[in-house]
Amino acid sequence: xxxxxxxxxxxxxxxxxxxxxxxxxxxxxxxxxxxxxxxxxxxxxxxxxxxxxxxxxxxxxxxxxxxxxxxxxxxxxxxxxxxxxxxxxxxxxxxxxxxxxxxxxxxxxxxxxxxxxxxxxxxxxxxxxxxxxxxxxxxxxxxxxxxxxxxxxxxxxxxxxxxxxxxxxxxxxxxxxxxxxxxxxxxxxxxxxxxxxxxxxxxxxxxxxxxxxxxxxxxxxxxxxxxxxxxxxxxxxxxxxxxxxxxxxxxxxxxxxxxxxxxxxxxxxxxxxxxxxxxxxxxxxxxxxxxxxxxxxxxxxxxxxxxxxxxxxxxxxxxxxxxxxxxxxxxxxxxxxxxxxxxxxxxxxxxxxxxxxxxxxxxxxxxxxxxxxxxxxxxxxxxxxxxxxxxxxxxxxxxxxxxxxxxxxxxxxxxxxxxxxxxxxxxxxxxxxxxxxxxxxxxxxxxxxxxxxxxxxxxxxxxxxxxxxxxxxxxxxxxxxxxxxxxxxxxxxxxxxxxxxxxxxxxxxxxxxxxxxxxxxxxxxxxxxxxxxxxxxxxxxxxxxxxxxxxxxxxxxxxxxxxxxxxxxxxxxxxxxxx
Amino acid sequence: xxxxxxxxxxxxxxxxxxxxxxxxxxxxxxxxxxxxxxxxxxxxxxxxxxxxxxxxxxxxxxxxxxxxxxxxxxxxxxxxxxxxxxxxxxx
Numbered sequence: 001x002x003x004x005x006x007x008x009x010x011x012x013x014x015x016x017x018x019x020x021x022x023x024x025x026x027x028x029x030x031x032x033x034x035x036x037x038x039x040x041x042x043x044x045x046x047x048x049x050x051x052x053x054x055x056x057x058x059x060x061x062x063x064x065x066x067x068x069x070x071x072x073x074x075x076x077x078x079x080x081x082x083x084x085x086x087x088x089x090x091x092x093x094x095x096x097x098x099x100x101x102x103x104x105x106x107x108x109x110x111x112x113x114x115x116x117x118x119x120x121x122x123x124x125x126x127x128x129x130x131x132x133x134x135x136x137x138x139x140x141x142x143x144x145x146x147x148x149x150x151x152x153x154x155x156x157x158x159x160x161x162x163x164x165x166x167x168x169x170x171x172x173x174x175x176x177x178x179x180x181x182x183x184x185x186x187x188x189x190x191x192x193x194x195x196x197x198x199x200x201x202x203x204x205x206x207x208x209x210x211x212x213x214x215x216x217x218x219x220x221x222x223x224x225x226x227x228x229x230x231x232x233x234x235x236x237x238x239x240x241x242x243x244x245x246x247x248x249x250x251x252x253x254x255x256x257x258x259x260x261x262x263x264x265x266x267x268x269x270x271x272x273x274x275x276x277x278x279x280x281x282x283x284x285x286x287x288x289x290x291x292x293x294x295x296x297x298x299x300x301x302x303x304x305x306x307x308x309x310x311x312x313x314x315x316x317x318x319x320x321x322x323x324x325x326x327x328x329x330x331x332x333x334x335x336x337x338x339x340x341x342x343x344x345x346x347x348x349x350x351x352x353x354x355x356x357x358x359x360x361x362x363x364x365x366x367x368x369x370x371x372x373x374x375x376x377x378x379x380x381x382x383x384x385x386x387x388x389x390x391x392x393x394x395x396x397x398x399x400x401x402x403x404x405x406x407x408x409x410x411x412x413x414x415x416x417x418x419x420x421x422x423x424x425x426x427x428x429x430x431x432x433x434x435x436x437x438x439x440x441x442x443x444x445x446x447x448x449x450x451x452x453x454x455x456x457x458x459x460x461x462x463x464x465x466x467x468x469x470x471x472x473x474x475x476x477x478x479x480x481x482x483x484x485x486x487x488x489x490x491x492x493x494x495x496x497x498x499x500x501x502x503x504x505x506x507x508x509x510x511x512x513x514x515x516x517x518x519x520x521x522x523x524x525x526x527x528x529x530x531x532x533x534x535x536x537x538x539x540x541x542x543x544x545x546x547x548x549x550x551x552x553x554x555x556x557x558x559x560x561x562x563x564x565x566x567x568x569x570x571x572x573x574x575x576x577x578x579x
Numbered sequence: 580x581x582x583x584x585x586x587x588x589x590x591x592x593x594x595x596x597x598x599x600x601x602x603x604x605x606x607x608x609x610x611x612x613x614x615x616x617x618x619x620x621x622x623x624x625x626x627x628x629x630x631x632x633x634x635x636x637x638x639x640x641x642x643x644x645x646x647x648x649x650x651x652x653x654x655x656x657x658x659x660x661x662x663x664x665x666x667x668x669x670x
Contacts, residue, residue, distance in 0.1 A: 082597045085604050085628040092629050121621075121633040137629070311593040 006241060009212045009233045011187070014198040016228050016531070017207030018249040019185035020242065021162035023222040023235075026170065035109020038100075046100045050107040053147040054087050060143060061087070086140050092118070108148055115141045164224050170197050185226035187212060187233055200283070202529045209233055211472075259534035263294025267537045269519060271544040276525035277533050278334070280505060282306070284322060287329040289530040294537065297333035299527025300392070300453065300505045301326060303376070304342045312346050313372045316379050323383035331387045336430065336453070336527070337380050339366060339373060339405075341394035347372070357461070362395025362432075367404055377405075377412045384424035392453055396431045397438050402448040405429065434458035439487045446498035453527065454491055456506035460484055479508045480565045482556055489521045489552075496522065503527055513568055515539040516575075520552030542576040582647040583655045591665030594637035599666035604628045606661055612648025614658060625658065 038046055065080040086092065092114060099110035118137065164185040186201055186208040201208040207228035218235055225234040225245050229252065234241060267277045278299025279290050284306065290298065306322055307314040327335050343356040347369060353359040366373035380391055393405050406429065416423045431448075433439050434455035442452065460466060460478045467473060478484070488504065495502035503525035508514050510532040518526065519540065528536060543551075551571055558564045589595060595603070607614045607625040614625040618640050623630030625644075636642055642662070646654040 081601045082628060085601060089627045089629045091624055091627040118629050118633060310598075311596045315592055 005236055006238050007235045009214070009235070011209035011231050011233050012211045013208075013228045013231045014188075014210045015186075015201040015206060015208035017185070017205070017226075018229055018245065018252050019162075019164055019207050019226040020245055020249065021164040021184045021224060021226075023218055023220065023224050024163040024165050025217075025220055026165055026167045035112065036106045038104050038106050040104070042106075043101050043104070046107040046110070047097055049148060050096055050100070050111065050144075053107070053144045054093070056147050057140065057143040058084065058087055083140055086137060108145060111141060111144050111148075164226050185209075185228070187226060189213065202531055205531060256534075259538055260293070262534060262537055262541075263292070265294075265537070266296070267540045269540055269543055269545055269548070271546070273519075273545050275519065275523070275540055276503075277537055277540075278336070278503075278525055278527040279530040279533060280527055281326065281530075284325060286530055287326060290330055293530045293533040295530060295533045297330055297388075298326065298335045299503060299525060301335065301337045302341070303338060304340050304346070312342070313340065313375065316375045319376060319379035320383050323379055327383055327387045327389060334388045334390070335384070336390045336392050337384075338392040338394055338432070339363070339376060357467070363393050363401045363405070364395060367401065370408070373405070373408055374412060377408050378416065381409070381412060381416060381423040381427060382421060384427060385422040387424065389424060390428040390430050390450070392430045392432055393449075394432045394455075395434065395458075396445065397435045399441075399444050399448055402429070402431060402445065406448070432458075433491050434462070436463045436487065439491050442491045442494040443498065446495055446500050449500065451501040451503065452491060452495050454488055454502065454504045454506070456484065456488075456504060456508035458506075459487060463487060478561075479511065479514060480561050480568070482558065482561075482564065484508075485517055485521070485552070485556060488518070488523070492521050492523060501525065509536070512536060512539040513572060516543050516548040516551045516571075517555060517568075519543060519545065519548035520550075539576065547575065580651065582645050583651045585644050585655055585659060587642055587644065587659055587662045589636050589638055589640045589642060589662060592638055594640065595631055595634060597632070600628050600631040602666050603631055603658075603661060606657055607654070610646075610648070610650050610654040610657075612646045612651040612654045614654055615645045616642055617645070618642040 061080050061084050065077055065084075068080055069077050095114040095117060096107070096110045099105050099113050100107060103110075105113065115137065122137075162184050164187065165183055166187045167189070169188060169190045170186065183206055186197075186206060188197070188208070188210050189212060190210075198208055198210070207226055209226060209228050209231065212233055223236060223242075225232075225237050225241065227234065227245070227248075229248075234245075237245070267275050269275070276296055276299075277294075278297050279286075279293065279295035280300040280302065281287070281290075281298050282302045282305040301323075303319075307318070310318060323337065339362075341362050342365065343359060343361040344351055344353055344365060345356060347365070360368060377391070380389065383389075391405070391409070393402060396402060409427065409429070413423060413425065428450040429448075430451040430453055431438070431445050432455045433442060433445075433452050434457075436459070438445060439454075439459070446452070456479060460481070463483060464478055464481055466478055492502045501524040504518055504523050505527040508518070509526040509528040512535050515536055516539075526536060551568075554571070555564055555568060558567055591599065593599065604626055615622055616625050616631070616634060616636075617623070618634055618636045621634055623634050625631065634642075644655060644658050646652075646658070648654070
């Protein structure tokens with residue numbers, strides 16, 4: 001295929017940054033060659049080729065193990081362990097060899113058939129935990145196939161320096177295997193901003209773009225520029241574009257370094273109003289980035305991603321040890337631990353829901369499966385002995401749900417007392433405001449909790465009926481919709497009227513464009529991806545409270561989302577240096 | 580020598596999941612005897628992680644262990660110990 005001139009694709013930003021490099025496709029799953037019959041003489045060669053692939057993938061896994069231990073901790077190493085054993089699996093190896101020698105099928109075809117044989121067995125298992133092991137096994141199959149195909153066609157080159165990875169979708173494990181060879185950037189055709197991969201890309205500081213539809217397949221190694229600052233992906237850039245971006249990238253990293261210098265200062269508006277900046281924590285390995293970025297504590301521990309490596313729900317002891325690690329890393333600063341926000345599928349339940357986003361999830365699910373919340377509350381109470389910790393309830397829509405959690409906390413405190421175990425007697429309780437219904441009754445809810453945390457990702461999804469994992473709906477910034485700002489203003493007023501604090505977590509808190517609007521709404525704290533703390537701190541310092549209020553007023557008077565975004569941009573360019 | 584047979588119940592919360600399957604394969608592979616687990620109407624090689632995961636033995640599953648070979652008694656002892664200790668779950 002011949003590549004023509006420069007082409008620019010708009011995209012959604014999932015992780016900030018700028019990269020220049022060369023295109024590297026990682027999914028070639030649809031390009032499977034058909035299996036071929038072989039002669040008797042070829043049998044040995046095909047078996048050797050299979051065993052060679054096994055050896056090669058084994059080496060890849062050894063390297064991955066090192067990266068995983070370094071980046072995610074020893075706890076996660078067993079993920080690779082399992083795959084190493086899969087490669088050595090006597091049943092698997094025998095199966096492939098038999099298919100090659102008895103049925104006279106080439107190595108590629110035999111691998112596919114052998115894996116299919118196991119997928120069929122797994123499929124009979126109704127337990128979702130085991131069915132999810134599919135992805136681990138398929139990962140091995142993909143590596144083997146990729147190696148053999150690469151060997152036979154010689155078009156496969158190892159990940160070169162400056163590779164910008166392009167995939168339809170990608171699992172966190174696939175990312176990990178790349179992170180030591182230079183992944184400069186990631187472009188996904190599918191996937192939502194809040195997927196695990198994007199969260200991980202942000203925590204590793206790899207620029208990432210989403211939701212690009214390519215009219216055709218470009219060749220491996222095509223020159224590209226990934227601009228995850230303005231949301232552009234440029235294929236076959238011209239010389240001028242390339243040098244412009246080289247400069248822009250330099251400026252960007254210089255700015256980043258400069259921003260990091262403010263980490264020891266507290267966030268204040270130009271006229272001295274304090275705003276608390278907290279970090280979101282999804283993985284244990286992010287602990288080290290908290291202080292580095294100057295966060296004043298953790299405003300949201302997403303406990304459902306913290307235990308991805310364990311069967312769900314995790315035991316009390318494994319929860320206790322991870323919560324303790326997190327809490328001790330920032331103590332005496334605040335830590336807000338959100339109760340498991342999962343759907344029915346994640347629990348070992350055979351029930352399938354038509355629409356899990358509107359189904360039994362968050363607190364609704366925990367009420368139904370009381371032993372899960374009891375175990376979690378016990379672990380949190382024990383881990384937070386002598387520390388400033390709050391429990392945050394996800395998906396709240398009624399006062400009764402909060403009262404339920406209060407009752408569980410009280411009775412588990414009594415249990416721990418009876419067992420003579422240390423626990424936190426003064427733990428605080430907060431409610432996530434992420435359903436429009438909760439926002440509307442926030443006056444009642446405020447009487448039962450010490451703070452609100454507005455979850456803008458879900459609030460946008462539920463208020464605007466926009467599926468956040470649907471890339472075709474991500475072409476404009478939904479957080480700009482004036483209805484969302486009105487929700488936030490209303491909830492903040494109701495909170496303050498009742499004398500409690502209100503914060504914002506979710507993507508909106510990460511976006512410096514939105515900062516003056518949130519300041520104008522008198523938000524007390526913001527909790528965001530750790531990497532965004534420095535830039536938001538800068539953004540806050542550029543405005544006075546009065547200016548922010550003006551900005552908010554002006555913004556609310558516009559009806560059109562696209563126009564609102566324009567106005568906000570212009571306003572920023574006039575008043576601040578953050579864009 | 581006859582095949583050794585013994586029935587045990589899976590006691591740990593997580594059942595025979597990835598982590599415990601890894602431990603089982605590692606332990607089983609140190610013996611020369613053949614070691615097989617059967618449960619849920621399936622019989623698998625305990626040295627095969629694919630087999631163990633396919634077995635899908637959750638908490639409470641009653642599982643039969645069969646060992647055969649020169650070190651079958653020792654192998655049986657170790658397998659039973661591993662399962663009874665709940666695969667040393669917790670970390």
